[in-house]
Amino acid sequence: MARRPLAMASGIMPEASPVDLVECAAAAGFDYGGMWIEPADWTAATTRAVRAALAATGLKLLDAEVVWIKPGPPDPAHDHILDIALELGARNLLCVSSDPDSAATAAKLARLADRAGNAIRINLEFGLFTEVKTIGQASAILRDIDHPAMALLIDALHWTRSGGTLADIAALPPHWLSYVQLCDAPMPGADPADPQAILTEAIDGRVALGEGSLPLGSLLAALPDHLPIAVEERSKALRDGWPDLHARAARLYRTSSEWLARQG
Incomplete structure (x- = not known):
């Protein structure tokens, strides 16, 4: 069976620059990278630098994040994040919602999906720290939107805790x-x-694949074959133990690929 592609989620190195995220993921051996986009700090020069790093390394971006939906009218910054993700060739855009109005969340996501067309998937992530707390709530929103650009993102930790x-x-x-x-x-x-x-657990308390007790093997077996995996080991212990970004990425790739190889 072919190995599932691995990506380095951007959250494992919040102190990294956008170019760091590309270069560290590529040097470690990941198939894909992830990109954190702060629209207020992102410039045309940032886009040029990231595109140059992607071209130099051959890395592709599995996702870009994060569109954080909040109460009120649509946020123009979300369009900006989506446009940057499109310029970088990211395959997915990660979205979460703090809007308690599920119909408003659906409308804002539908607007992004229309803007995305068939160029990128708009992924809704659920979790107890948001207003879309469960896979059932997320599913209801996707059914309501009914748009081919929409996707549902499962995070193993949030899925378990919810x-x-x-x-x-x-x-x-x-x-x-x-x-x-x-x-x-x-x-x-x-x-x-x-x-x-x-x-706090989501930001600081995760551990390497196979070193905890989440039902990861069963989860992986329930998912479509060859679905790409973004390794989201956001962890204070990882940051403190591997302050060098390249060493951190290499350690993440080693533990993740070794766990994946054991799954058969």
Whole structure:
């Protein structure tokens, strides 16, 4: 069986520059990179530098993040993030929502999907730290939008903490899935009733694939074959233990590829 493609999620090195994200992922051996876009800081020169780094390394971007939907009218910054992602050739745009109005969230995502056309997938990620807390809520929004550019992003940690099941995944239309985010974590982990604990765990408490107790093997088996994996090991221990960005990326690739090889 062919190995699933691996990407380095941008969250593992929040201190990195956009060019660092490309160069570290490529040097470590990842098939894809991830890109964090801060629209207020991003310039045309940033785009040129990242495109040059992508061309020099041959790396492609699996995703760009993050569009954070909030109450109120559509945010022009979200269009800017999408346009940058398109210029960089990213395959996916990651979105989350803090808008408690699910219809408004759907409308804002639909607007992005229309803008995206068939050039990039608009991925809605669910999690207890957002207003789209479960895979069921995310599924309802995607059904409401009914747009071919829309996708549903499963993060192994958020799926587990929000009570997701393998049956929930089996019920998803396969075309909704464009990639998956994997990490590991201890069980039981953060209290699902404590939003701050959930967020802190998501940013600081993840561990390498195979070093925790999340049902990663079962999750992976339930997903379509060859679905790309973004390794989302956001971890204070990883940042502190590997302050050198290239060494951190190399360690992430080694532990992730070794775990993936054991899955058969």
